[in-house]
Amino acid sequence: MTRFDAETAEERRALVEDAIVAHRERTSPFLTLEAELPESAGEDAVPPWIQLSEDTLNLDCTDAELDRLKSLLDEYRSFSVDELVRPEEAEGTNARVLARTDDExxxxxxxxVFRQVYDRGEDYRLWAAEV
Structure with missing residues (x-):
């Protein structure tokens, strides 16, 4: 991979596909994708992220984000919630979503997910943070 960030929807989708291929070729344990935080975000803010390992996507959600994720899954029949974990020491839910489909x-x-669940704008920057 020669690029690790993208700012348009088309470029971001291509970046994700390329990162998935690189992740699989390297047989790394997981791929991490992060959305850049807006400048208005506080110092303690954590950027939203998604990890991919084999055919499982892993992401953290607030209750509102989890509701939006469940609604989004109605549009993606080849994706399903595998597990929801609500750690006592943390706020929110960790969702594991099975993806039985192609890289595209x-x-x-x-x-x-970044646009609808995490409410990122049309021009947000996506990073392939770990491949």
Whole structure:
């Protein structure tokens, strides 16, 4: 991989597809994708992220984000919630979503999660943080 960030929907989907291929070729344990935080975010803010390992996507959600994720999954029949974990020491829920589809569809899902679940704007920057 020669690029690790993208700012348009088309570029972000291509970045995710390329990162998935690189992740699989390297047989790394997981791929981490992060959305850049807006400048208005506080110092303690954590950027939203999605990890991919084999056919499982892993992400943290607030209750509102989890509701939006469940609604989004109605549009993606090849994706399903595998596990929801609500740690006592943390706020929110860790969601594990199984993806039984191709890389292109995973890339579209990732884009829609950042836009619809995490409420990122049309021009947000996506980083392939760990491949």
């Amino acid at each position: 569809r995973i890339a579209q899902f990732v884009e829609d």
